[in-house]
Amino acid sequence: xxxxxxxxxxxxxxxxxxxxxxxxxxxxxxxIILLVIGGLQYIVMKNFLYxxxxxxxxxxxxxxxxxxxxxxxxxxxxxxxxxxAEDGNSQPISKFLFLENISLAIIGxxxxxxxxLAGHGLPAPKLSEKDYSSLVEDxxxxxxxxxxxxxxxxxxxxxxxxxxxxxxxxxGGSDIEPEGFLQVGTDLKQLQDILWQQLLTFIILSxxxxxxxxxxxxxxxxxxxxxxxxxxxxxENTNAGSLSERIPIQQGQEEIDRLSDSFNxxxxxxxxxxxxxxxxxxxxxxxxxxxxxxxxxPLTSIHGFLEVLLxxxxxxxxxxxxxxxxxxxxxxxIIKLVEDLLLLAKLDRAPELQLSKVHLTELVRxxxxxxxxxxxxxxxxxxxxxxxxxxxxxxxxxxVILNLFHNAVQHTDPATGEIRLSLYIHNxxxxxxxxxxxxxxxxxxxxxxxxxxYRIDSSRTRMNGGAGLxxxxxxxxxxxxxxxxxxSSSIRKGTCFTVYLPIEE
Numbered sequence: 001x002x003x004x005x006x007x008x009x010x011x012x013x014x015x016x017x018x019x020x021x022x023x024x025x026x027x028x029x030x031x032i033i034l035l036v037i038g039g040l041q042y043i044v045m046k047n048f049l050y051x052x053x054x055x056x057x058x059x060x061x062x063x064x065x066x067x068x069x070x071x072x073x074x075x076x077x078x079x080x081x082x083x084x085a086e087d088g089n090s091q092p093i094s095k096f097l098f099l100e101n102i103s104l105a106i107i108g109x110x111x112x113x114x115x116x117l118a119g120h121g122l123p124a125p126k127l128s129e130k131d132y133s134s135l136v137e138d139x140x141x142x143x144x145x146x147x148x149x150x151x152x153x154x155x156x157x158x159x160x161x162x163x164x165x166x167x168x169x170x171x172g173g174s175d176i177e178p179e180g181f182l183q184v185g186t187d188l189k190q191l192q193d194i195l196w197q198q199l200l201t202f203i204i205l206s207x208x209x210x211x212x213x214x215x216x217x218x219x220x221x222x223x224x225x226x227x228x229x230x231x232x233x234x235x236e237n238t239n240a241g242s243l244s245e246r247i248p249i250q251q252g253q254e255e256i257d258r259l260s261d262s263f264n265x266x267x268x269x270x271x272x273x274x275x276x277x278x279x280x281x282x283x284x285x286x287x288x289x290x291x292x293x294x295x296x297x298p299l300t301s302i303h304g305f306l307e308v309l310l311x312x313x314x315x316x317x318x319x320x321x322x323x324x325x326x327x328x329x330x331x332x333x334i335i336k337l338v339e340d341l342l343l344l345a346k347l348d349r350a351p352e353l354q355l356s357k358v359h360l361t362e363l364v365r366x367x368x369x370x371x372x373x374x375x376x377x378x379x380x381x382x383x384x385x386x387x388x389x390x391x392x393x394x395x396x397x398x399x400v401i402l403n404l405f406h407n408a409v410q411h412t413d414p415a416t417g418e419i420r421l422s423l424y425i426h427n428x429x430x431x432x433x434x435x436x437x438x439x440x441x442x443x444x445x446x447x448x449x450x451x452x453x454y455r456i457d458s459s460r461t462r463m464n465g466g467a468g469l470x471x472x473x474x475x476x477x478x479x480x481x482x483x484x485x486x487x488s489s490s491i492r493k494g495t496c497f498t499v500y501l502p503i504e505e
Contacts, residue, residue: 022221023214026217030213042198104121378414407434411436412438416437420435439492441491
């Protein structure tokens with residue numbers, strides 16, 4: 001219970017909401033500013049009032065009668081305690097109305113002071129040795145000094161001013177002038193009451209300003225943070241099914257717009273990642289299904305021939321050799337399919353090429369007899385000119401040429417088919433093209449032509465076509481060499497595969 005109460009108190013003192021944190025910090029800064037302003041105002045007003053009062057005291061000091069400190073009728077006999085008193089032959093000092101509510105004293109050369117208004121005005125404060133030394137230093141240059149604040153015997157604070165009694169002082173340089181200083185003081189209670197009244201007024205106004213600032217700022221902050229709240233709501237509502245939704249970026253606040261833009265970019269990356277993952281899963285599903293289908297056919301054939309042999313065909317030589325030849329052909333298909341799958345896996349994982357300086361022109365010329373065998377009765381022409389060299393993996397380049405040429409063979413007529421192979425350099429790239437006059441490829445099939453196990457004609461038997469991995473392998477090998485392969489095709493006119501390979505200088 002106590003722990004929960006402490007948590008509640010902690011939340012009230014240190015709120016976790018951004019809105020309340022901004023509000024608290026803004027009000028804290030405002031309070032600090034008001035505190036500084038109030039302190040400076042207090043100091044400035046205090047100095048102003050004290051200085052103004054000091055000037056008034058100096059005026060009163062200048063209006064004192066010149067004989068006040070010299071004539072006996074203004075200085076009654078001194079009684080016990082060293083203070084002048086009244087008698088019948090002297091005029092009381094209290095008759096000077098301008099001397100009411102002030103203190104008046106003379107400070108001798110040795111620091112002793114004599115209260116001239118004892119019993120008739122305020123008691124004169126006595127200076128400390130430090131203040132007296134400072135006063136002597138000031139008055140040695142000027143006849144008067146700045147005001148000082150002291151406390152009399154009754155505990156009342158007084159503002160005091162001083163003036164020299166010699167060298168052009170109050171007595172006008174008379175030869176009989178006494179030495180020392182004249183001290184005039186007045187009670188500070190009235191000035192302090194004014195200061196405290198002003199300070200109290202400022203405190204009340206500051207409190208009202210803070211309260212008003214709290215109400216106004218809370219409403220302003222709430223409206224200001226609406227775009228941020230929209231982002232929070234969007235994040236809370238984001239899931240795998242709503243990644244296509246975006247947050248408006250033009251909300252009138254630069255930082256919020258940047259955050260919205262970053263969040264939208266993150267959503268786009270997530271959407272692409274989810275789409276890629278889904279496509280990868282779908283490709284993997286199709287790949288497993290196609291690979292299983294491709295492997296099942298030859299395995300089923302081998303299994304069927306084995307059953308035939310087990311039923312007695314092994315005793316008939318003509319059936320035995322026919323079955324063995326068929327099984328051998330199907331096993332070769334399985335081996336080729338597995339090798340192609342392993343090659344694709346290596347190219348996908350971490351392709352390692354055995355690069356060397358290859359004379360491409362000579363490499364193609366050496367393959368012409370093999371290509372002519374593949375072409376059969378088809379017309380094969382070769383446009384291979386110039387001396388073309390490059391850093392390639394010769395075995396992989398041969399496989400690319402064989403795959404493209406074999407693909408052209410499969411899609412052209414055995415008797416009237418024409419295949420043209422060209423090799424040349426264009427824009428500092430090796431260009432290898434294989435063109436045929438086959439049936440062509442429909443536009444809807446072109447984007448998928450390099451997909452694994454993809455066949456243009458699904459009804460085509462495997463005796464006339466491969467497993468659908470040749471073009472995928474070709475594309476992977478070309479891209480591993482930092483190249484690219486393009487395809488262009490027209491229905492009933494033919495297809496052209498063009499490979500671009502960079503020449504490293």
